[in-house]
Amino acid sequence: MRRRKTKKRETDVPLTGLFDIEREETSNSSNSYPEAESRLKDSKDEESEGVKPVPTPRNSPMVQGLQHINSFSSSKEDERGSNGQSEEAEADFNGDTESLSSCMTEQASLKFSSSTGSLQSGYTLSGSMMSLFSSGDFGMVEVRGRIQFSLVYDTQKEELHVKVFRCEEIASVRKDRSDPYVKTYLLPDKSNRSKKKTAVKKKTLNPVYDQTFRYKVRVGELRSRTLNLSVWHAVPLSRNVFLGEVEVSLALWDWTCSWPLWQDLQPRIHLNPDSISSRGLILLSMKFVPDGFEGGGLPLTGELHIWLREAQSLLANKGGAIDSFVKSYILPDASRQSGQKTRVVKRSISPTYNHTMVYDGFHSSDLREACAELTVWQREGLKSHVLGGIRLSCGTGQSYGEAVSWMDSTEEEVTLWTSMIENPNHWVDATLSIRTNLAQRSE
Incomplete structure (x- = not known):
């Protein structure tokens, strides 16, 4: 040969x-x-x-x-927080983290399942996305509340538009209040190009954002991507507190749905990387x-x-x-x-x-x-x-x-x-x- x-x-x-x-x-x-x-x-x-x-x-x-x-082109979004806060203080760990996405259960035309892993091996995991090698302020508060968002794909510009509208009844961190913001990633990319954040809303459990993020991504790649939206309580000069997350498998998304949808926030669970x-x-x-x-x-x-x-x-x-x-x-x-x-x-x-x-x-x-x-x-x-x-x-x-x-x-x-x-x-x-x-x- x-x-x-x-x-x-x-x-x-x-x-x-x-x-x-x-x-x-x-x-x-x-x-x-x-x-x-x-x-x-x-x-x-x-x-x-x-x-x-x-x-x-x-x-x-x-x-x-x-x-x-x-080549990659990504539009940068305004990451400024209220009162001049430009970015939340995130812990810089030597050990990076990974996760495997879960599917989403069906709700109002959205195919969504927050309890089932979607890997070929067929194992079932509960909760939202499975976090690997993670450490930080997870589980400090009990996750509750929901988030409203919408997805639209622009075929001419080849852009995914993610609009974050608001959250309701999220967990309180300090005396019936939190300082929440929403962060998004287009997984599996968790680089700075993929990370986008809303402004921080002070002293509220029902924040309103009305911010749109744009991701440059080809049509053919959408089925292999997962959108992650997570809610955090901002703590200056310290680790932020996780308040919950939602994940959308874009291969399962109903693209005829362009109106805002509500999804319950889910806790994060840990998974051995050997899995x-x-x-x-x-x-x-x-x-x-x-x-x-x-x-x-x-x-x-x-x-x-x-x-x-x-x-x-x-x-x-x-x-x-x-x-x-x-x-x-x-x-x-x-x-x-x-x-x-x-x-x-x-x-x-x-x-x-x-x-x-x-x-x-x-x-x-x-x-x-x-x-x-x-x-x-x-x-x-x-x-x-x-x-x-x-x-x-x-x-x-x-x-x-x-x-x-x-x-x-x-x-x-x-x-x-x-x-x-x-x-x-x-x-x-x-x-x-x-x-x-x-x-x-x-x-």
Whole structure:
């Protein structure tokens, strides 16, 4: 088996139908949309997010490249508090925080569930969003009250407009009063670019804000994002007090609803980070070109094309935008001859790789014994560590008659692989979960 030199592919940006949100996806294209959304604890955040166009396949089997620049534009909102207070005093912890999002129960056209986690593993968690590695003034007061807000998506500007109207009957911190403000994040990004805050309202349990926040985000990314709205009591020069939160999975939001809706504030609960089963989504396309399929005896041997398009909502241990890349191997060959990788995409939770790996030397029968392993890595300085990955194979647990641990593909991964084998010389598209439970293999 030989490997081909790889390049990146230049593509245009299609804008498909707005918010084509489905609860279940068919297996023809092997698409899987598990919600792998997360959130971080309140601290001084440090990174910004990159957003990129979605590439489209081209018919040429040759691998082509274009260096793609990620860009992000975010409108800054007024964060001034009353009486000249510009920002609340937030504790700056060395240990950052993360969280996994929960779905929202249905109320007045809003699909909303405050008691069920939405990860593919299927475990159930109560409360609102699950906080990881968090510390601070949580649980000082009993969470109560509700918040009114509305969501509108501007298709021309590709902006999400979040309007925070008011809160009612929130918890009191000091003698039947609080100094509340509302903070929002578009998760899993918890950087300063994602953080937006209302003004602080003094001495009230029923604050009125009427402030609108704008997030620059593409239509295709909305289904992998979660909006977090949290209410805090401002304490100058000290840790602020958590008063409750609401989370909205944008994949489940009813976009025909533009009027203000009330939602009850929820407490925050803690979750062990080892419970994370998914680190985001990976979008890719694959095809197999049999030997001689193009005529004139070409190609000389079968070719496997793996087009890594992008990742969405990458969840790192420290949260926020990260530097990432993808490695690929065609097992059972785990040598350098088989290994390939994309360029490093910096400071993005939804990076565009736009990179195609080509492997030749295949016969059709080899595909049922082989496995394409793709792993997503985070680079921090001179070190890199794996976030998770996917394995594309027939999932039989055996290769050439021997039991192997790496033939552990999920149902969605098996569907993509077999669909590629059964449709030679045709691109097969898929969106798969970047899972963390890949069985260990010997190098």
